[in-house]
Amino acid sequence: MHRNSSLTPQRGLSLIECCATLAIASILVGTAAPSFDGLLKSRRLDGAAAELAVDLHYVRSEAVSRNEGVRVGFQNTVGGSCTVIHTGAAVDCPCDSSGVAQCVNGATALKTVFHPASSGVTVQANVASMRFDQTNGTVTPAATVRVTTADGRAVHHVVNIMGRVRSCSPGGSAKGYRAC
Numbered sequence: 001m002h003r004n005s006s007l008t009p010q011r012g013l014s015l016i017e018c019c020a021t022l023a024i025a026s027i028l029v030g031t032a033a034p035s036f037d038g039l040l041k042s043r044r045l046d047g048a049a050a051e052l053a054v055d056l057h058y059v060r061s062e063a064v065s066r067n068e069g070v071r072v073g074f075q076n077t078v079g080g081s082c083t084v085i086h087t088g089a090a091v092d093c094p095c096d097s098s099g100v101a102q103c104v105n106g107a108t109a110l111k112t113v114f115h116p117a118s119s120g121v122t123v124q125a126n127v128a129s130m131r132f133d134q135t136n137g138t139v140t141p142a143a144t145v146r147v148t149t150a151d152g153r154a155v156h157h158v159v160n161i162m163g164r165v166r167s168c169s170p171g172g173s174a175k176g177y178r179a180c
Contacts, residue, residue, distance in 0.1 A: 041120060041149050045174055048121045049147045049155035051113065052083065053165055059085050060139070060163040062110065063132040070110070070132050074125040074145065080116040081123040084109055090129035120150045130159065137163045156180055 013021075056072065062085070063070040073084045075095050082095035088107025095101055099114025115121045125145040132139050142161045148154040153173040158166045158180075168180030 041151060042153070042175070044119060044121050045147060045149050045153055045155060046176070048115060048123065049157070049167065049174070049177075052123060052145060052147055053157055053167055055083065055085060055111065055113065056145075056157060056159060056165045058111075059130075060132045060137040063134045064137050067134045069134055071129050072132070073129040074123060075128070076122070076124065078117075080114055080119070081121075082115075083113045083123055085111040090131070122146075122148050124148070132163055139163045 059070050059072045066087075068087060071084075071086055071088070071090060071093075073086065073090060073093060075082045075084070077095055077097045077099070079097045080099060082099045082101075084093045084095060084101045086093035086101065086103060086107050086109045088103065088105055092105050092107035093101045093103040093109050095112065095114065099112065099116070101109035101112045103109050113123075115123055123145065125143050127141055127143040130139050130141065130143050138161055139159055140161070143159050145157045145159065146154055147157070153169070155167060155169050155174050155177055158168070160166070167177055169177035170180055172179040
């Protein structure tokens with residue numbers, strides 16, 4: 001008996017099978033992209049809010065350990081929002097439009113955080129600057145600092161006169177924070 005080599009099964013995918021696979025993959029990616037975008041915005045908000053809370057605790061402890069007043073200033077520029085932790089007077093360390101602190105009068109920038117407008121995260125406060133006292137870690141003035149995203153989610157850090165930070169989310173818009 002003679003075997004016919006043309007009857008052996010072929011390996012690989014046909015063009016129709018490849019097209020069907022690509023169509024299914026495109027549909028899955030198309031439906032996952034919007035939820036991935038929401039997750040990315042949520043992570044940016046969480047990261048910025050957590051970093052700000054840590055920075056507010058850092059400013060308080062830094063004032064006590066340096067035995068001098070330390071400030072945290074908030075500024076919105078054309079390019080985004082800027083937070084500067086610094087020594088000196090309230091106006092001694094402004095940010096330029098790219099988020100770099102420009103200190104004068106012997107002031108020192110200890111940390112600068114810049115959120116470019118393209119990131120979708122904005123940091124704003126109801127005061128331009130807060131000074132943490134070296135004796136007891138108290139703050140003047142007390143303030144509310146808001147971290148917001150373009151889609152309306154927000155986290156508020158309320159800093160009381162004792163320098164303690166309480167965090168909440170207006171209407172519970174950010175998961176993991178109590179509503180305020």
